[in-house]
Amino acid sequence: MNVKALLICLLPSGLCAQGFAGLGTEVDGFAVPQPAPEFSFPEDHGAHEDYRIEWWYLTANLQAADGTDYGLQWTLFRSALSPEDGTGWQTPQLWMGHAAVTTPTNHYVSERLGRGGVGQAGVTVDPFVAWIDDWQLAGDWDHMAMTASGPEFRYDMKLQAQGPLVFHGDDGYSVKSAEGQASYYYSQPFFDIAGELQLPEGTIAVSGQAWLDREWSSQPLSGNQTGWDWFSLTFDSGEKLMGFRLNQTDGNYYTSATWITPDGDATSLTDGAFQAEPLATNAQGVPVHWQVLLPAYDVDVVVEAQNDNAWMTTSVPYWEGPVTVSGSHSGRGYLEMTGYD
Numbered sequence: 001m002n003v004k005a006l007l008i009c010l011l012p013s014g015l016c017a018q019g020f021a022g023l024g025t026e027v028d029g030f031a032v033p034q035p036a037p038e039f040s041f042p043e044d045h046g047a048h049e050d051y052r053i054e055w056w057y058l059t060a061n062l063q064a065a066d067g068t069d070y071g072l073q074w075t076l077f078r079s080a081l082s083p084e085d086g087t088g089w090q091t092p093q094l095w096m097g098h099a100a101v102t103t104p105t106n107h108y109v110s111e112r113l114g115r116g117g118v119g120q121a122g123v124t125v126d127p128f129v130a131w132i133d134d135w136q137l138a139g140d141w142d143h144m145a146m147t148a149s150g151p152e153f154r155y156d157m158k159l160q161a162q163g164p165l166v167f168h169g170d171d172g173y174s175v176k177s178a179e180g181q182a183s184y185y186y187s188q189p190f191f192d193i194a195g196e197l198q199l200p201e202g203t204i205a206v207s208g209q210a211w212l213d214r215e216w217s218s219q220p221l222s223g224n225q226t227g228w229d230w231f232s233l234t235f236d237s238g239e240k241l242m243g244f245r246l247n248q249t250d251g252n253y254y255t256s257a258t259w260i261t262p263d264g265d266a267t268s269l270t271d272g273a274f275q276a277e278p279l280a281t282n283a284q285g286v287p288v289h290w291q292v293l294l295p296a297y298d299v300d301v302v303v304e305a306q307n308d309n310a311w312m313t314t315s316v317p318y319w320e321g322p323v324t325v326s327g328s329h330s331g332r333g334y335l336e337m338t339g340y341d
Contacts, residue, residue: 227339
């Protein structure tokens with residue numbers, strides 16, 4: 001699902017002060033996801049301006065020749081101030097970019113803000129290009145190129161898909177609460193990725209696996225939900241697991257998961273099937289060590305951050321970083337946690 005919602009900070013009515021809880025705010029005039037969606041590609045890789053919020057969200061687990069592990073994030077968020085149309089500086093479309101590189105000892109973060117309609121940021125479909133300033137994700141969704149930079153890092157990556165798109169929930173209609181709030185949600189979790197990281201210690205060649213999420217909605221959370229814990233795990237056996245726990249003000253959780261076979265067949269699991277419980281926190285009280293259970297597939301694993309301090313110091317802060325997986329299944333993945341600031 002991936003933070004996807006940070007653009008809420010750019011919305012009116014003081015929603016920035018509400019943080020991720022603001023995603024449960026009701027809005028009028030915007031389109032609302034409906035069951036039984038019919039996706040059309042490549043059009044649906046592009047922007048859906050009649051919905052309030054949207055994101056293109058990529059994370060990657062990388063390794064250098066010496067065995068050092070790295071994590072990488074590239075995200076573009078779109079948020080609409082209103083459902084009305086506009087051109088140039090009158091467009092209601094606002095954009096935010098987040099990029100990060102996580103090493104065993106450091107977490108480098110950069111943020112970009114932009115306005116739609118003036119060429120600073122946007123998404124085109126044919127050819128597909130998602131950009132903000134000089135950051136870019138471009139290609140045909142089988143082969144992609146990606147760049148981003150910050151004061152202390154830069155990366156240039158090539159991606160090649162090794163499997164199909166995966167649709168979460170009911171054929172891409174992903175329910176997020178008992179009240180029925182939902183989003184449209186699909187992923188490309190089968191990217192091989194390779195390229196170069198430029199860090200303070202020098203240029204490092206890396207390769208690994210990447211996971212790209214696409215999601216859009218207008219009110220993806222219920223009014224009693226404050227944030228989430230989201231896991232994308234790739235097991236050494238070839239299976240993959242996407243699971244999230246949405247945290248509620250009454251102390252309960254709403255969960256959802258997708259089990260993905262090595263050839264891309266996906267099975268969605270509804271509320272309660274996926275379980276995630278914190279085992280340990282970092283110095284700031286953020287849980288960075290978890291037990292994850294998916295009994296339907298005999299999954300009982302420990303998920304542990306590769307760097308406890310992968311805190312995104314962005315307009316609305318959150319935790320996002322690479323993890324290792326051990327237990328009934330071994331592997332690597334990514335963890336995102338919101339609502340802990």
